[in-house]
Amino acid sequence: MNIGQAELLTQLAGKPVLIWGARMTGLGLVRLCRTHGIEIKGFIDSDPAFSGKQIAGLPCHPPADLPEIHAQHPTLKIVVAASTKEQEINQLLLQYGISANNFINYSRYCDLFYTVDVMGTCNLKCLSCAHGAGGEQYPRGLMTLDAYQQVIDKIVAENDLVTHISLYSWGEPFLNPSLPEMVAYLHQHGIAAALSSNLSLKNEALLHKVMRENPEYLKVSLSGFYPDAYNDTHSGGDIHLVRSNMLRLRYYIDKYRLDTVVDVNYHLYNNNNRRNLDKMREFCDELGFFLSTTYALVMPLERVIEKLEGRPSPTTLALEDKLLVSVKEGIAAATVNGKNGQNSEAGCPFLENQTIINWDLSVPVCCTTFNRGPNIVADNFLAASKAEISTAKQQAAICETCQRHSLPAYNLGLNRSRWEAIAATKPSFDAPLES
Ligand code: SF4
Ligand code: SF4
The missing domain is CATH 3.40.50.720 (NAD(P)-binding Rossmann-like Domain)
Incomplete structure (x- = not known):
């Protein structure tokens, strides 16, 4: 309640x-x-x-x-x-x-967290992501400002307390030209805006307009400081462009005295975990941005299940060669005695407390699934009540398979120290740290 x-x-x-x-x-x-x-x-x-x-x-x-x-x-x-x-x-x-x-x-006090994926595609094709995984042909498109405003209005009407909304899931939100107005619309409702971007973007004018709206949180996802490492896993991206946009962000934050927290999310692979990481940390320190590391995972969920059931795609096999912690190792690290870690009794937090709205208004089971078909629990968010979406989520067949494989714990990266211990045993193909 x-x-x-x-x-x-x-x-x-x-x-x-x-x-x-x-x-x-x-x-x-x-x-x-x-x-x-x-x-x-x-x-x-x-x-x-x-x-x-x-x-x-x-x-x-x-x-x-x-x-x-x-x-x-x-x-x-x-x-x-x-x-x-x-x-x-x-x-x-x-x-x-x-x-x-x-x-x-x-x-x-707030039983649901909302994510509105305002853009249905990405300009990159990272190997660890649905966009670089091949497999299902995903629908492309963007959420119009009008549809977005209806979505936000419905969320506000159906909930007593909404303090932030994330405007990204599988898409790159800075490809949606209405993003500045979308952030502004949240602020008009007293709601904080969370954004995420690869920042490998040439649209400086849009970046400027979005930052003028003072979004509270901006995650920047990347995987290297030098092109060799970054381009290998952020396929289609340009780390020089990313770095120049990071400098722009600092400039905008200082010029307009913005509160935006820039959180650089560094995806760890076996070719970027020494000198690349060190240099990016140094760069972030200079800019006053936060840097957090996360072990790269195999995504989306459908692809992990295929792998665990003996049907790995060629892209999954190629990706596993670059991971510091394999899928099986990650599951073992995240779980305790084969159970779903701290979530064994409470079920899956993704199931309990999140609602994702895709760019086309469809609602997936959770943020880890990507395919359409049975993993969509409502075709149109605007036409489904909060209770109907909740009921449909509880009946989603994929959750049984997912929990049987302990994948909620894997996706949460629980027991981080165990992941670190496993990664420390693996060879690194990055250049050594500068002395
Ligand atoms: S930048 Fe993000 S959304 Fe785009 S392909 Fe890479 S991981 Fe996926
Ligand atoms: S059980 Fe798996 S598929 Fe179901 S909501 Fe949780 S993470 Fe998503």
Whole structure:
């Protein structure tokens, strides 16, 4: 049951508030709290890229600081605003001696997170992605501004609390010329905007217009600093163009005093994990951008299932040669005794708390699936109620197969230290670090 905005604000009023999760959910919550005069002390985030930095004008602490902060502020209220890792974080909070009275899960007040994929295709064809995987011929197109506004209006009407919406899933949102107006429309409704881009884009005018709208969060996905590594896995992209656009972003942020958090998401492969990573980290530090690493996965879900059932496509085999953690190793790392990690009892968070709206208004089971057909739970978001979509999701046949293979845990990358231990045993084909 969605208890809603009023009760959340009542819980936080007059308390020192920390937000666990400095990405889009946390940034949306900051927007809400600031609108209602609630003071936020800062963020907690276990990602070392964020620790010790200022985010949206607030300090971000590592989890190890919690006991000291709690001692200073015994009435502390921590809001866990990390939609897919809530249970993992709850356990960590208890381990840090924070009692259950001192933290609340944002999902108690907001039961659904929305993603609107405003563009149905991408300008690149990365090997790890549906666009580079071959297989099903995907429909192409873009969401019109009119359809988008109807989608946002329906989301707002059906939910008590919406603090952020992501405007990307499988598509490159900066290919949609209406993106500036789309960000502005969210802000008109008091909703934070989360964007993601490969930034291998030649449309400087659109980039400028979008940034003028001050989106709260912009993820930049890349996989190398030098062309040899980057071009190998971001097929069709140009890292020099990406880097020049990163410089432009810094220029716009400074010139217009924007709050946008730029989060560089570095996909780790066995040919980019030493000098390339080091140089990109240095570049991000110079620009004041965050850099987080993620082990490249085989995507989308349909392709992983084919691989696990003995029908890997040639592109999947080619991709596995470049991964630091294979599909089987990733599943073993993410699960505990063959179970679905921390999600074994609660089911799949992708199933429970997310709704994706494709550019053509169809609704897929979750963000990990790509194919049309049975993995679409509603043909037209505008014509299906929230309850109808939820019921159809619960009946989706692919979920049984997915959970049987423990793929929710794999897609979440649970138990990161185990992934690191596996990756450390693998040869690297990147140049060594500069001494
Ligand atoms: S840039 Fe992103 S969306 Fe585009 S092909 Fe690569 S991984 Fe897929
Ligand atoms: S069980 Fe698998 S297919 Fe179903 S929602 Fe979760 S991740 Fe998606």
